[in-house]
Amino acid sequence: MTQRRLWIAISWLILSFGFCGPVLAHESQPGLLELRQLGPERYEVIWRAPIYYGRPHPAELQLPPDWLTVGEPTLRQLPDSALHRRVVDVAGGSIDGSVVRFPGLEATITDVFVRISRLDGSEASLVVRPTQPYAELRGERPWYVASGEYLVLGFNHILMGIDHLLFVLGLLIIVRGRRMLIKTITAFTVAHSITLAVATLGYAHVPGPPLNAAIALSILYLGPEIVRVWRGETSFTIRHPWVVAFGFGLLHGFGFASGLSTVGMPKAEIPLALLMFNIGVEIGQLAFVILMLLAYRSLRVLEFRWPRWLDFAPGYAIGSLGAYWTIQRAVMMF
Amino acid sequence: MKRSNIVAPVAAVLLAAPAAAQAHLVNSGLGPFYDGALHLLLSPGDLLGLVAAALLAGLRGARAGRLTVTALTISWLLAGMIGMRLPVTPDLTWLSVLSFLILGVLVAFDTRLSPLAVAALGALYGALHGLLNGSALAAMRAAPSALLGSVLTVLVIALLTAAAVVPVRVLWARVAVRVAGSWIVAVGMLMLGWLAQGVA
Amino acid sequence: MKVERCLHPGRVLLATLVLASVWPLLAWGHVESGQAGGFLSGLSHPVSGLDHVIAMVAVGLWGAQLGMPALWVLPVAFPMMMAFGGMLGLVGIPLPGVEAGIAVSAVVLGALVLGQVRLPLVAAVGVVALFAVFHGHAHGTELTPGQNAMLYSLGFVIATGLLHATGIATGLINRWDLGRQALRGAGALVMVGGLYFLWSAVR
Numbered sequence: 131m132t133q134r135r136l137w138i139a140i141s142w143l144i145l146s147f148g149f150c151g152p153v154l155a156h157e158s159q160p161g162l163l164e165l166r167q168l169g170p171e172r173y174e175v176i177w178r179a180p181i182y183y184g185r186p187h188p189a190e191l192q193l194p195p196d197w198l199t200v201g202e203p204t205l206r207q208l209p210d211s212a213l214h215r216r217v218v219d220v221a222g223g224s225i226d227g228s229v230v231r232f233p234g235l236e237a238t239i240t241d242v243f244v245r246i247s248r249l250d251g252s253e254a255s256l257v258v259r260p261t262q263p264y265a266e267l268r269g270e271r272p273w274y275v276a277s278g279e280y281l282v283l284g285f286n287h288i289l290m291g292i293d294h295l296l297f298v299l300g301l302l303i304i305v306r307g308r309r310m311l312i313k314t315i316t317a318f319t320v321a322h323s324i325t326l327a328v329a330t331l332g333y334a335h336v337p338g339p340p341l342n343a344a345i346a347l348s349i350l351y352l353g354p355e356i357v358r359v360w361r362g363e364t365s366f367t368i369r370h371p372w373v374v375a376f377g378f379g380l381l382h383g384f385g386f387a388s389g390l391s392t393v394g395m396p397k398a399e400i401p402l403a404l405l406m407f408n409i410g411v412e413i414g415q416l417a418f419v420i421l422m423l424l425a426y427r428s429l430r431v432l433e434f435r436w437p438r439w440l441d442f443a444p445g446y447a448i449g450s451l452g453a454y455w456t457i458q459r460a461v462m463m464f
Numbered sequence: 465m466k467r468s469n470i471v472a473p474v475a476a477v478l479l480a481a482p483a484a485a486q487a488h489l490v491n492s493g494l495g496p497f498y499d500g501a502l503h504l505l506l507s508p509g510d511l512l513g514l515v516a517a518a519l520l521a522g523l524r525g526a527r528a529g530r531l532t533v534t535a536l537t538i539s540w541l542l543a544g545m546i547g548m549r550l551p552v553t554p555d556l557t558w559l560s561v562l563s564f565l566i567l568g569v570l571v572a573f574d575t576r577l578s579p580l581a582v583a584a585l586g587a588l589y590g591a592l593h594g595l596l597n598g599s600a601l602a603a604m605r606a607a608p609s610a611l612l613g614s615v616l617t618v619l620v621i622a623l624l625t626a627a628a629v630v631p632v633r634v635l636w637a638r639v640a641v642r643v644a645g646s647w648i649v650a651v652g653m654l655m656l657g658w659l660a661q662g663v664a
Numbered sequence: 665m666k667v668e669r670c671l672h673p674g675r676v677l678l679a680t681l682v683l684a685s686v687w688p689l690l691a692w693g694h695v696e697s698g699q700a701g702g703f704l705s706g707l708s709h710p711v712s713g714l715d716h717v718i719a720m721v722a723v724g725l726w727g728a729q730l731g732m733p734a735l736w737v738l739p740v741a742f743p744m745m746m747a748f749g750g751m752l753g754l755v756g757i758p759l760p761g762v763e764a765g766i767a768v769s770a771v772v773l774g775a776l777v778l779g780q781v782r783l784p785l786v787a788a789v790g791v792v793a794l795f796a797v798f799h800g801h802a803h804g805t806e807l808t809p810g811q812n813a814m815l816y817s818l819g820f821v822i823a824t825g826l827l828h829a830t831g832i833a834t835g836l837i838n839r840w841d842l843g844r845q846a847l848r849g850a851g852a853l854v855m856v857g858g859l860y861f862l863w864s865a866v867r
Contacts, residue, residue, distance in 0.1 A: 239494055286494055290494055290495070424624055425620065425623060427627065428623045428624050428626070428627030428628075429623070431526065431627040431630050431631055432526050432529045432530040432533065432623070432626060432627050433526045433527075433530060508814050508815065508818055509814060572744065635736070636736075639736040639740070642736075642740050643739045643825065646740045646742075646743045646744045647743050647821050647822065647825055649743070649744045649747065650743040650744055650746060650747030650817075650821045651747070651817045651818050651821050653744070653747035653748055653751045654750045654751060654754070654813075654817035654820070654821070655813065655814060655817055657750055657751035657752075657753070657755055658754055658813040660754060660756075661754050661755075661756075
């Protein structure tokens with residue numbers, strides 16, 4: 131009985147920040163900047179700025195002053211982004227050492243992928259983060275620099291994905307026993323790694339809006355199960371939470387894939403990017419699980435107690451938040 | 465004293481440095497909530513006393529821990545909300561250093577205060593630092609969710625620290641806690657010295 | 665839920681303390697490389713002066729020899745007394761013969777360890793406290809311009825504490841016969857080192 135109450139407190143903690151920040155509840159789509167060499171001194175610049183909370187993205191693209199634009203820049207509005215295209219002449223032909231800036235990016239939570247492809251067939255890519263809103267263009271990066279970037283990217287992606295974290299929290303409440311916990315978390319990890327890989331390698335694609343709605347549905351699904359646990363009832367989910375974790379994990383993996391854009395990424399780099407991004411996600415998820423377990427244990431040690439009526443709240447809260455997101459995201463589909 | 469001739473440039477630089485450092489919030493790249501959490505994690509002045517209060521409460525048992533964690537967090541939140549509305553950032557560095565120094569002394573000497581007294585001290589500390597933290601966030605034009613991020617971090621740190629100490633019965637482990645308290649006192653005393661020099 | 669069984673209280677506490685001591689490095693090293701300088705120089709300062717190092721370690725060794733009450737009273741009292749000395753230095757209260765005092769402290773502590781001298785608790789704390797004040801006065805106050813005083817102090821205290829802990833941990837070999845002899849040998853080394861520093865200080 132007391133255990134449930136402890137979980138309640140933790141759930142409230144999480145929920146308080148779920149509700150306060152509808153901001154956090156969204157997937158943050160990364161931006162993409164492609165630089166393609168067309169001639170000895172000529173480059174095509176494509177800047178895909180994602181829609182940021184229903185508005186044009188606040189960040190701009192600022193090219194080095196010595197890059198001269200040829201012809202008219204074009205702008206195409208896509209459902210999820212704005213596509214800016216222009217052709218530039220670079221005196222001397224070398225873009226190495228040039229600095230591309232993204233003023234306004236520092237106030238956002240958007241990462242930008244930069245891809246460079248040259249006439250000689252060489253390709254390079256790098257990631258620009260809001261903490262350092264500019265990119266110094268170079269040729270090849272050492273593999274460990276690239277690895278670190280993708281690792282941080284994955285870690286941040288899971289920290290921002292309150293819906294994924296909430297799903298994991300729901301699993302934690304349902305699961306009993308250490309063995310079952312390990313089994314469930316492993317199942318979730320394996321499942322989302324599979325679909326993350328499938329989606330990143332381009333074997334399958336799920337459009338964003340229905341996917342997000344389905345992820346919200348997975349949270350909604352856990353609400354009644356939690357209430358069932360607290361009533362002392364049982365169900366298939368409660369007896370075999372790992373099966374549910376695996377099933378929905380497949381879904382969440384597609385969600386993670388939205389944080390890793392491989393468009394124009396050098397083929398050779400994709401496996402590394404995928405691996406490190408995935409590891410980053412797992413580190414973030416493990417950190418979350420450990421923090422939750424520690425918080426749970428701490429509340430127990432300090433013998434926190436609260437009124438009986440609060441017992442059922444988190445189940446209902448997780449359920450209603452899931453329902454709210456499901457409806458909201460379903461509406462967004464049309 | 466060979467030190468005296470470098471005091472002036474040191475003072476000049478350091479007096480300017482905090483102002484520059486406070487001009488913007490540390491950017492976590494993850495939005496205001498995590499920015500607020502990170503801001504707290506990078507403010508040793510706030511953290512030392514927070515840890516000291518939690519250690520003190522933990523040494524005094526589960527009830528003291530429960531009361532202190534609750535009182536400290538709530539007072540931090542309320543004072544933070546007031547602080548975010550203050551037009552100026554109050555300069556209470558002395559008081560802030562003194563507050564964690566005193567809590568450190570109480571931990572180092574394993575003072576047998578009643579749980580309510582510990583909770584009251586925690587609430588006082590929370591009020592003072594919540595106010596400072598809130599006004600610092602306001603000065604950086606942080607969003608309200610930054611305050612929420614920092615308060616939740618306060619809660620988690622206080623909760624985990626107090627709960628880590630409560631079940632400790634072995635002598636060496638209790639001593640380790642008291643040593644931690646004495647380290648906090650030591651930092652506080654050095655800081656008082658720097659403040660007297662006008663450096664910190 | 666049985667998950668928390670693996671979270672043994674001692675382990676959790678240990679993990680917490682270790683995390684707390686490396687956290688400043690992780691945090692500032694990552695975010696503000698300019699700020700990390702203060703912490704790192706505070707951290708490296710006590711380690712860079714050999715006279716300081718051997719005296720710190722000797723305090724730990726002696727504490728381990730003295731056994732129970734002193735073994736835990738000294739680590740609690742020492743950082744506070746040292747910081748007190750540092751504060752005196754910062755406020756501008758001069759302490760005569762600081763350099764010689766530090767060297768003398770190494771000689772005396774070395775001699776105490778060598779002779780396995782057992783002083784009453786109050787006297788032992790008094791001796792160590794006196795030396796701690798000297799060390800703090802000399803070393804706790806050297807801040808490079810532009811660095812953060814709080815981080816410097818934090819680094820300084822952590823490094824000193826860890827040196828002290830090293831001494832205590834080494835001192836635990838006192839349980840065995842051979843260890844006891846080795847400990848006395850270490851005391852002799854500290855004493856010789858102290859004499860060398862004393863000689864360089866008065867020369």
